[in-house]
Amino acid sequence: MTRVLLVTGLPGAGRTTVAAATAVAAARAGRRTLLLAADGTRDVDTVLDVSVGADPVDVLPGLTVQRVAVRAEFEREFLLVQGRLGAALGVVGVDPLDPEEITVPPGAGDVLALRVLARAVDSRRHELIVVDLPAAERAVPALAVPEGLARYVDRLLPVERQAARALRPVLAAVAGVPMPDDWVYDTARRVAAELEVLRALVAAPTTTVRLVVRPGTVALAAARRAASALSLYGHRIEDVIVNGVGAADSPDPAVRARAEVARETVDALCALFPRVPLAQIPVLTAEPLGASELADVAVHFGPVGPGGAADDDGHTIERDGERLLLLLPLPGTDRDDLDLLRRGDELVITIGPHRRLIRLPSALRRCLIEGAGLRDGVLRVRFVPDPAVWMRASQ
Incomplete structure (x- = not known):
């Protein structure tokens, strides 16, 4: 590859x-x-x-x-979409753009x-x-x-x-x-x-x-x-x-x-x-x-290596007794810039202007967030089993 x-x-x-x-x-x-x-x-x-x-x-x-x-890349894609919209544009009285009118x-x-x-x-x-x-x-x-x-x-x-x-x-x-x-x-x-x-x-x-x-x-x-x-x-x-x-x-x-x-x-x-x-x-x-x-x-730096190992978007899961820990390395992150919330089956992480939604693994979807902390450049999110979900699953 x-x-x-x-x-x-x-x-x-x-x-x-x-x-x-x-x-x-x-x-x-x-x-x-x-x-x-x-x-x-x-x-x-x-x-x-x-x-x-x-x-x-x-x-x-x-x-x-x-x-x-x-x-050239933008014009090609724009003209493709515009061509598909041709009939609709004509209905509302909008003239299609010529290539020389397209700006990136x-x-x-x-x-x-x-x-x-x-x-x-x-x-x-x-x-x-x-x-x-x-x-x-x-x-x-x-x-x-x-x-x-x-x-x-x-x-x-x-x-x-x-x-x-x-x-x-x-x-x-x-x-x-x-x-x-x-x-x-x-x-x-x-x-x-x-x-x-x-x-x-x-x-x-x-x-x-x-x-x-x-x-x-x-x-x-x-x-x-x-x-x-x-x-x-x-x-x-x-x-x-x-x-x-x-x-x-x-x-x-x-x-x-x-x-x-x-x-x-x-x-x-x-x-x-x-x-x-x-x-x-x-x-x-x-x-x-x-x-x-x-x-x-x-000569001052090494050659390009073979690449990293496959992982789950950089995060790992560890067990701590009855708890499950989701570990996400975030080196250089300021705690004041970090915001975390759960939305359904996703974890929403915001750092300053950047935001990412991480889909939780199946085991964590049946858990509740107990707490989270940033220490030594690693975000640790603690999950505990949701009694209502786990009880239904065991019945």
Whole structure:
């Protein structure tokens, strides 16, 4: 199966440089590699000194580079939907838009990049795909879109309602109201299937994240927020790269001071990610450009591994006497930003601007929440058997 590495991090931390260096090193090691530029910039062109477009281009033996053509992707999908709505638009007197009138809404490009990634994975031409994502504050919400939208589609047109279209003439006669046309169900089914492909791709154990940060107090605080959000959505962090670590033995006092800040940042990140490899890229005398210089950068961090083990969205369940504990690692989470509630068979977890609904396993659905706590970067939710449910089950 194709290995996917998502490279994100903090603004100005050198994400594109690390992504390109990772791809160059992998190709030189003999892995068929695709570098997918999905950050909405042309920085990859500058770093690799090549012209990259929507069509894949081979820049080195074993290395292909491609850019996400956001406008073309959005226009294709918009025109498809508009074509299906053609008759309805004519009824209400709305003229369809011409391609040159279509503009891409903010944020759409980040989500459309996942569709391009899915096609690249499906092609099976590459052993490794390195994705140069935007900063984490943009990348994390985009990665969460397939799961969130799938929930909305299911609520609007659930499987039971789609099955009812076979009885549409009877229902329309009985209810006295028109039923949705076939294209509504067909579109919903197509969207749901595509969202499931994207969700599975993002959640796959072969998809991991390489987080790139720079030394500093502000950067460390941002790294904590990024770690918290990534963990909430179950993303596996492959490693953390600290870019721009100064020399502690420099004769220049200013350099030594920056090196001390870097050391404190590294120590804090090691505590934040105790089981995640952490690599350091020193302060370079010049900006690395071209494949040779990027390969020199890649020696400071390890190659892309095989991927993580499959798990249940990052959470585990343990037994504590009669209680059941749901454990969810949330490194970097501030207790004041955390909110938790149960809604039916789902656990709703909110951390700042991020929210995720986790479907409870069958054993926990028959339990009540006794309490919860955040300790050492792990959310522990305590469940006790619901007497009413368990008594009915035992009768």
